[in-house]
Amino acid sequence: MASMHPGHGRRTKVFCFFSSEKKDFLALMIDDLIYDANGLIPAITQQHDTGEVLMLAWMNRESIAETLATGSVCYWSRSRQKLWRKGETSGQTQRLVELRADCDADALLLLVDQQGVACHTGHRSCFYTAFRDGRAVETAPAETDPAALYGS
């Protein structure tokens, strides 16, 4: 996937660096996915080399297109109702390594290279709470102070 978007910035108009053939394929691929009533599809984000599941978020057609065009992961924020360019504020960006879809085309798997931490709490992964023997356990400590990420 990285070879499809060599070096151009995240604000680039979608698809503009692709050949016509690739543009057509990607537009069709995006159209072929199954979205919910809000036009969203869930996306699992996994660190490409370690296999760590970092987060689950949501994408719409526009955020998928932008992610493919720029190579930097962009979600749809349900709480803010706008594109969520991951790391835009915190610097903790995700470089897309590969996009996969599941057998029903209603879920995505993003293999990424995570810069720093994925979670707004400062944890590497959002899934740091495990339920073990009748209690909640933190599987790993926060790696970064959230105040340092968001300046608050």
Added chain:
Amino acid sequence: MASMHPGHGRRTKVFCFFSSEKKDFLALMIDDLIYDANGLIPAITQQHDTGEVLMLAWMNRESIAETLATGSVCYWSRSRQKLWRKGETSGQTQRLVELRADCDADALLLLVDQQGVACHTGHRSCFYTAFRDGRAVETAPAETDPAALYGS
């Protein structure tokens, strides 16, 4: 997590083998999760030792309680609108190793030991379609004939 449900079958009444303290904790934990308007929460299923993401499915309160009580993963089937005891027909069950929740408590990560294949197509993982260089690529072949799994 495995120590919480030693050896009893999947039809066991939920929580009946837990101590009162564990029952209370698990009931609270299930209540504390954030469900969508249909009472569902997305669950990522990952092979506990290899890190392979196997599938994404949905759970409701009842399926989470059953999964914790039996140690065998049970989802909620949105298409059939009923509990989906994974592997009940195909034999391809998932033994729960650990349940995790994300920072917002609106997504689950199930670490499991997958018996056979997770996907109804016979692939080990449902995420076997990658988009590479403008085309869809099968990342791994099917390991099992679906007809052998479902007898059709």
